[in-house]
Amino acid sequence: MAKYKLLSRGPQAKLGLDIGSRFIKLAQSGTSSQGVQLVNVGYAATPLGSVTDGVINNAEAIGEALTQIVKHFHFKEKKVVCSLPGRAVVIRQVSVPGVNLNDKEIRGAALSEVERFLPFPLDEMEYDYEVLGEVQQGEVKQTSVLFVAAHREAIQRRIEAAHVAGLESVEIDVDPFVLLRSVVESSLFDDQDTFTQTFLLIDMGATSTSLNILKNGVLRFTRVFAVGGDTLTHAIESGYGLTYLEAEKLKREKAVAFIDEEIAQISEEERDAHELVRPHIETLALEIRRSLAYYTSKYRGEGVTKILLTGGGSLLRGVAAFFEEDLGIPVSHANPLKNIYYIGDMKDEAVAKMAPYMGVALGLAMRQMPQKFLGRHCLNVTIEPTYEFGSATQAGSLS
Numbered sequence: 001m002a003k004y005k006l007l008s009r010g011p012q013a014k015l016g017l018d019i020g021s022r023f024i025k026l027a028q029s030g031t032s033s034q035g036v037q038l039v040n041v042g043y044a045a046t047p048l049g050s051v052t053d054g055v056i057n058n059a060e061a062i063g064e065a066l067t068q069i070v071k072h073f074h075f076k077e078k079k080v081v082c083s084l085p086g087r088a089v090v091i092r093q094v095s096v097p098g099v100n101l102n103d104k105e106i107r108g109a110a111l112s113e114v115e116r117f118l119p120f121p122l123d124e125m126e127y128d129y130e131v132l133g134e135v136q137q138g139e140v141k142q143t144s145v146l147f148v149a150a151h152r153e154a155i156q157r158r159i160e161a162a163h164v165a166g167l168e169s170v171e172i173d174v175d176p177f178v179l180l181r182s183v184v185e186s187s188l189f190d191d192q193d194t195f196t197q198t199f200l201l202i203d204m205g206a207t208s209t210s211l212n213i214l215k216n217g218v219l220r221f222t223r224v225f226a227v228g229g230d231t232l233t234h235a236i237e238s239g240y241g242l243t244y245l246e247a248e249k250l251k252r253e254k255a256v257a258f259i260d261e262e263i264a265q266i267s268e269e270e271r272d273a274h275e276l277v278r279p280h281i282e283t284l285a286l287e288i289r290r291s292l293a294y295y296t297s298k299y300r301g302e303g304v305t306k307i308l309l310t311g312g313g314s315l316l317r318g319v320a321a322f323f324e325e326d327l328g329i330p331v332s333h334a335n336p337l338k339n340i341y342y343i344g345d346m347k348d349e350a351v352a353k354m355a356p357y358m359g360v361a362l363g364l365a366m367r368q369m370p371q372k373f374l375g376r377h378c379l380n381v382t383i384e385p386t387y388e389f390g391s392a393t394q395a396g397s398l399s
């Protein structure tokens, strides 16, 4: 019997916690006469070495950093929802023969389909599934099932970290679904027409980048690569012989992903930093092109019409222009805070600065908000089996 419900979408908590490899973020929603609002956001650096490949290996250290966030940003709420990063979960959509199956039949058939893809023995994993609907496969009717699994220890360490900070984890969610909720519901679509387009949402984190393609609120493809903002910092670090912190500063101030006519007059230092980061941005672009090609062949020529960027790594100057030029698709920055009311002491400027980082924490806190497009569960999902588990990552974080 599963202990944790990975696909539960109930509200239950006002706090959303995102434990990233570089930053820990906490967001709180609340209700008022104006509807649901963002009440508070806070963050702290993830202690060095405490998260590797998206998995926490020092819950105590994370818990202490979280305690600082709770204190410093005056969070009072105790119940929290955490999320598992894309690379710590296996997400598959499977079709099992037959329809009107009972729970036991669905579970048995789904497990026999996915078991060979699980990176740990089944008894060490938590899994959850949800029936998406019926599909016709030639003469045969099948039941389409969304299956999600994660290593139990990865879940428990998140719960433990929250516990150290005096927070009670009441549910576990999964990043691709959470991100879609926050970006789609808050900023992406102003009307149903836009909603029906095919979007690629790219979350550029510190040690990973995830690609998520959605259409009509249906997540059709998700994939994670072990290249992120810190990969660029490390390139600058070794290229110039700097410390990590110096390299990070230089990256933020000087590195440019794309040199167009407007910024042709860049300094020599900027050009050097560009040369160091560019190969990694090109690697990402190549992986994106491959994923887009896969998607187009799978969906009979249908293509992505818009790309949205989120995550701290997307703050690299010129990265949207680079992808736009390279991929030939319009690219813009998603703002998960755009249409969210916020209250209290939060200043516009401070909140806006946090927007690229807050997609996951906000999506978790938004579980209680009325959903305009996706519906309560955001779960009309078909996922392509392209997930890569536990690939080598360029670890590195700022203490």
Ligand SMILES: Nc1ncnc2c1ncn2[C@@H]1O[C@H](COP(=O)(O)OP(=O)(O)OP(=O)(O)O)[C@@H](O)[C@H]1O
Binding pocket: 019, 020, 021, 022, 023, 024, 054, 085, 204, 205, 206, 207, 208, 209, 228, 229, 230, 231, 233, 248, 251, 252, 311, 312, 313, 314, 315, 316, 317, 356, 357
């Ligand atoms: N101005 C900037 N220019 C370039 N990169 C930046 C800038 N600001 C922040 N970053 C990068 O953003 C990354 C942190 O982003 P984010 O908080 O989304 O990652 P994370 O969620 O902790 O990581 P992950 O999702 O991989 O676990 C770091 O690699 C940092 O260097």
Ligand SMILES: [Mg+2]
Binding pocket: 020, 021, 205, 206, 311, 360
């Ligand atoms: Mg992240």
